[in-house]
Amino acid sequence: MPADPSDRGDDPRDDPGDQATTVAELRQLVEDFVAERDWSRYHSPKNLAMSIAIEAAELMEHFQWLEPAEAQRAMDDPVKRAAAAEELADVVGYCFAMAGAMGVDLSQAVRAKMLRNHEKYPAAVFRGKPSYERPADENLG
Amino acid sequence: MPADPSDRGDDPRDDPGDQATTVAELRQLVEDFVAERDWSRYHSPKNLAMSIAIEAAELMEHFQWLEPAEAQRAMDDPVKRAAAAEELADVVGYCFAMAGAMGVDLSQAVRAKMLRNHEKYPAAVFRGKPSYERPADENLG
Amino acid sequence: MPADPSDRGDDPRDDPGDQATTVAELRQLVEDFVAERDWSRYHSPKNLAMSIAIEAAELMEHFQWLEPAEAQRAMDDPVKRAAAAEELADVVGYCFAMAGAMGVDLSQAVRAKMLRNHEKYPAAVFRGKPSYERPADENLG
Amino acid sequence: MPADPSDRGDDPRDDPGDQATTVAELRQLVEDFVAERDWSRYHSPKNLAMSIAIEAAELMEHFQWLEPAEAQRAMDDPVKRAAAAEELADVVGYCFAMAGAMGVDLSQAVRAKMLRNHEKYPAAVFRGKPSYERPADENLG
Numbered sequence: 274m275p276a277d278p279s280d281r282g283d284d285p286r287d288d289p290g291d292q293a294t295t296v297a298e299l300r301q302l303v304e305d306f307v308a309e310r311d312w313s314r315y316h317s318p319k320n321l322a323m324s325i326a327i328e329a330a331e332l333m334e335h336f337q338w339l340e341p342a343e344a345q346r347a348m349d350d351p352v353k354r355a356a357a358a359e360e361l362a363d364v365v366g367y368c369f370a371m372a373g374a375m376g377v378d379l380s381q382a383v384r385a386k387m388l389r390n391h392e393k394y395p396a397a398v399f400r401g402k403p404s405y406e407r408p409a410d411e412n413l414g
Numbered sequence: 415m416p417a418d419p420s421d422r423g424d425d426p427r428d429d430p431g432d433q434a435t436t437v438a439e440l441r442q443l444v445e446d447f448v449a450e451r452d453w454s455r456y457h458s459p460k461n462l463a464m465s466i467a468i469e470a471a472e473l474m475e476h477f478q479w480l481e482p483a484e485a486q487r488a489m490d491d492p493v494k495r496a497a498a499a500e501e502l503a504d505v506v507g508y509c510f511a512m513a514g515a516m517g518v519d520l521s522q523a524v525r526a527k528m529l530r531n532h533e534k535y536p537a538a539v540f541r542g543k544p545s546y547e548r549p550a551d552e553n554l555g
Numbered sequence: 556m557p558a559d560p561s562d563r564g565d566d567p568r569d570d571p572g573d574q575a576t577t578v579a580e581l582r583q584l585v586e587d588f589v590a591e592r593d594w595s596r597y598h599s600p601k602n603l604a605m606s607i608a609i610e611a612a613e614l615m616e617h618f619q620w621l622e623p624a625e626a627q628r629a630m631d632d633p634v635k636r637a638a639a640a641e642e643l644a645d646v647v648g649y650c651f652a653m654a655g656a657m658g659v660d661l662s663q664a665v666r667a668k669m670l671r672n673h674e675k676y677p678a679a680v681f682r683g684k685p686s687y688e689r690p691a692d693e694n695l696g
Numbered sequence: 697m698p699a700d701p702s703d704r705g706d707d708p709r710d711d712p713g714d715q716a717t718t719v720a721e722l723r724q725l726v727e728d729f730v731a732e733r734d735w736s737r738y739h740s741p742k743n744l745a746m747s748i749a750i751e752a753a754e755l756m757e758h759f760q761w762l763e764p765a766e767a768q769r770a771m772d773d774p775v776k777r778a779a780a781a782e783e784l785a786d787v788v789g790y791c792f793a794m795a796g797a798m799g800v801d802l803s804q805a806v807r808a809k810m811l812r813n814h815e816k817y818p819a820a821v822f823r824g825k826p827s828y829e830r831p832a833d834e835n836l837g
Contacts, residue, residue: 288519288521288522288525289521290438290519290521290522291436291437291438291441291513291519291520291521291522292436292438293436294436294437294438294521295432295433295434295435295436295437296432296435296436296437296440297431297432297433297435298521299437299521299524299525300432302524302525302528303524303528306528306531306532309537309541310535310537310540310541310542310543311541311542312540312544312545315544315620317482317483317485317486318477318485318486318488318489318498319477319480319482319485319486320482320619320620322470322473322474322476322477323474323615323618323619323746324619325470325473325474325505326467326470326471326473326474326612326615326749326753327612327615327616327619329463329466329467329470329505329612330467330608330609330611330612330613330749331612332463332466332467332512333463333464333466333467333605333608333609334609335463336459336460336463336605337602337605337606337609338597338602338826338827338828339460340764341458341460341461341763341764342458344458344459344460345458345459345460345515347459348459348515348516348517354516354517354518357459357516358516358518358523359523359526359527359530361509361512361513361516361518361520361523362520362523362524362526362527362528363527364466364470364505364509365506365509365520365523365524366524366527366528368502368505368506368509371473371502372432372502374486374489375489375495375498375499375502376489376495377495377499377502378429378431378432379432379502379503379506380429380430380431380432380435380439380440381429381431381432382499382500382502382503382506383440383443383444383503383506383507384429384440384443385500385503386500386503386504386507387443387444387447387503387507389500390447391447394451396450396451399451399453400450400451400452401451401452401455402451403453403456403761404453404761405761456761461760461761464605464756464759464760465760467608467612467753467756468753468756468757468760470753471608471749471750471752471753471754472753474746474749474750475750477746478743478746478747478750479685479686479687479738479743481623482622482623544620545620546620570801570803570804570807571803572720572801572803572804573718573719573720573723573795573801573802573803573804574718574720575718576718576719576720576803577714577715577716577717577718577719578714578717578718578719578722579713579714579715579717580803581719581803581806581807582714584806584807584810585806585810588810588813588814591819591823592817592819592822592823592824593823593824594822594826594827596824597826599764599765599767599768600759600767600768600770600771600780601759601762601764601767601768602764604752604755604756604758604759605756607752607755607756607787608749608752608753608755608756611745611748611749611752611787612749614745614748614749614794615745615746615748615749617745618741618742618745621742623740623742623743624740626740626741626742627740627741627742627797629741630741630797630798630799636798636799636800639741639798640798640800640805641805641808641809641812643791643794643795643798643800643802643805644802644805644806644808644809644810645809646748646752646787646791647788647791647802647805647806648806648809648810650784650787650788650791653755653784654714654784656768656771657771657777657780657781657784658771658777659777659781659784660711660713660714661714661784661785661788662711662712662713662714662717662721662722663711663713663714664781664782664784664785664788665722665725665726665785665788665789666711666722666725667782667785668782668785668786668789669725669726669729669785669789671782672729673729676733678732678733681733681735682732682733682734683733683734683737684733685735685738686735
């Protein structure tokens with residue numbers, strides 16, 4: 274038992290953060306938590322897909338009735354930002370569990386998808402235009 | 415233009431994968447993609463929360479009509495797994511964009527939430543029991 | 556002010572039920588509730604679409620960790636059924652508000668969509684097959 | 697095969713609409729459609745809850761990147777309104793199927809929930825205030 278909570282990584286000041294944390298390290302945190310409770314029996318891909326969607330809806334609740342500009346300003350309030358960040362962490366945590374249940378390397382999946390997005394939405398065509406406004410004269414060839 | 419696609423990172427064999435990829439590296443991929451298209455104007459927290467939920471629903475579609483065991487077996491089929499992995503990558507990609515729009519370090523948020531989960535669901539109490547079955551005689555003190 | 560709550564329709568035994576209730580009557584209940592609180596200012600189509608999705612996720616929560624057969628059996632438990640029915644009512648209530656905000660007759664929209672579904676999924680082709688298994692030799696002509 | 701499409705109710709001019717359509721009539725349309733295809737085997741409460749959420753997300757897609765005022769104006773465009781109405785009809789259709797799978801009278805469920813909402817959000821307290829801003833000095837007694 275550590276004498277000081279910061280030894281266990283409880284202190285966010287000690288947290289290495291996104292710059293020094295690999296995806297595998299975060300995945301391991303989730304995997305250990307699930308294994309310690311023998312919860313993998315509940316973590317089928319079907320149930321985890323539902324769980325991701327449920328947590329995504331809880332994240333939406335923080336912005337449901339706010340105008341977009343209000344919602345943006347709410348993120349300058351540390352209390353509201355922390356509450357929304359907790360929901361975002363839930364979504365991401367279940368995404369890690371899902372990657373495990375699917376047998377997928379998440380970094381490879383994200384890199385592969387971003388390459389497809391670069392092909393589907395060339396910067397020269399879509400700069401400043403929303404993704405649903407595909408120009409009629411677009412030539413992707 | 416590189417002579418070899420692997421120079422651009424297209425080749426998954428060259429992908430360092432979750433073990434050697436930091437969260438910041440993946441976040442940067444998404445941030446650059448958005449910046450090159452000047453899409454940050456659309457990426458308000460409210461719109462991104464909707465986008466995460468929309469992509470989560472597209473992930474669910476892959477398992478909608480399957481029995482849980484069928485859904486698990488479907489992940490042994492490389493084509494079906496790759497299709498579902500693409501949707502999972504979309505969810506995660508929007509989560510990275512959301513972390514940016516919220517000004518949140520995702521690794522810190524995930525670590526902090528996992529610590530709260532450890533307190534809320536002690537392994538000694540919940541081992542083998544689903545999270546919604548909190549025992550009446552549970553003593554968390 | 557009625558002397559007896561059943562005069563106000565509080566008593567489900569007096570409720571005319573689906574056989575004798577028009578869609579317009581239920582829509583009116585929701586419209587009056589919103590008008591009395593001056594909440595139409597929050598009920599933009601964008602916010603209501605989010606609200607429908609949020610309530611749909613709360614409905615999913617009742618089935619998240621259950622095997623499909625367990626979930627079906629849970630609906631034989633009056634307490635669990637009532638709790639899930641409350642979430643379903645929330646989804647439908649927001650759908651009524653959405654029809655109002657969109658200026659849409661819901662019965663016409665449902666009838667029109669069911670006709671399209673009949674064309675898209677002919678009974679002779681899809682009987683006993685899931686909707687995603689469109690036979691290769693299907694001839695819809 | 698009818699000589700005139702209006703005989704089959706295809707012509708929206710002949711549709712009785714929300715004023716003259718009972719909830720039971722719409723539920724029957726969905727029930728017959730499912731029975732003709734022997735799809736009740738797929739229509740477990742768990743799967744239908746997922747389906748409602750999936751269709752809700754498709755409805756959100758129509759408003760995902762629009763400012764709230766733009767989204768409202770889009771509903772003045774008959775083509776965009778019809779496209780969104782089709783998704784709304786999908787959500788409602790699955791809600792009818794869900795009521796069937798759960799054994800619930802939807803009109804009773806909606807009336808009961810609206811009564812609870814009247815108690816939870818008294819008009820005198822919440823007029824003009826969003827539902828999440830419960831006043832500290834509120835006296836519901």
